[in-house]
Amino acid sequence: MSDRLGRQLAFLAEADRLKTVLRANTLADGSRRENSGEHSWHVALYALILADQAGPDVRIDRVLRMLLIHDLVEIDCGDTPIHGSHDAASVAAAESTAADRIFRLLPEDQAADFRALWDEFEANQSPDAVFAKSIDRVQPVMQNLQSGGGTWKEFAVTSEQLDTRVGAKIARGAPGLWAHVRALTRSYFDRAAG
């Protein structure tokens, strides 16, 4: 039996736990909260379908890889709702500790490669990471629009707060996408206020 395969399969078994981590937003039909495993699939599909929103220096295949692993740290830390209150530095420290534990389940070469890919995503500086973050931010906006407000109602979020907290991050990697989606969110908030 191969120790390499054994470690890879142990990592994949541990990854299964991401399906039990619940996010703040619901499914589009509002029937239940979304888990971070199915969210990871959905954002990867978003990146694949919306690849033409990325700048020319973005490599979509690297973005897909980032998005497949980006939330694994939530197995230890849970999801941090963007509209909730939290201490960003302590969340980052806890997630770094989680990344240490989880990626080290892999064979050493893969542990280093995937930890570096996760660090790149978190640093949000490379074109691939900036686009991946934009996609990760836009999906819950669409879920909220489809479910009739979702976490915006729960956290009493205004249109202006959404622009600042979320829209600016989406626009950084995918400005055309945010221009389109912002028209939808403005329309939602106008209706909700009226």
Added chain:
Amino acid sequence: MSDRLGRQLAFLAEADRLKTVLRANTLADGSRRENSGEHSWHVALYALILADQAGPDVRIDRVLRMLLIHDLVEIDCGDTPIHGSHDAASVAAAESTAADRIFRLLPEDQAADFRALWDEFEANQSPDAVFAKSIDRVQPVMQNLQSGGGTWKEFAVTSEQLDTRVGAKIARGAPGLWAHVRALTRSYFDRAAG
């Protein structure tokens, strides 16, 4: 507003429904049945981590794309459990009709591209498709091992039936992987019988 973006976002909203399609197998902890959205994430992660099990003519980035879209037809058709009884021809016809409807939500160029990718997966002939199918088959085997038997108990599956129905398909695209996993399944069935 862009009609192209509108169609892409409509497709991604429809894709959300895959999170409500339940599969026969459970999560690794046995707590509930797995849905096809989180399964799609998990198999994509399997392909990424187990890429060194693929032959040299396999392009993992195409495999990831296939696995991200491979189950979308289940939005209309539901999951067909491998150990259940079903008419393969009628399942294939229904899934083809579903693929017509779902991929045509996309802009025409993407509808054609992703339909072709799904057809390639289903045909199970290209090296990429054969490896993707192997990965799609091995993940529920690992889920059953981890949950203590899962659908093997439910459908009274024997070790020999598993070899024929599943193992042969895994071995076709990833023989080293099946050799490793088969040792684990043999051990499980020996213990279950003892």
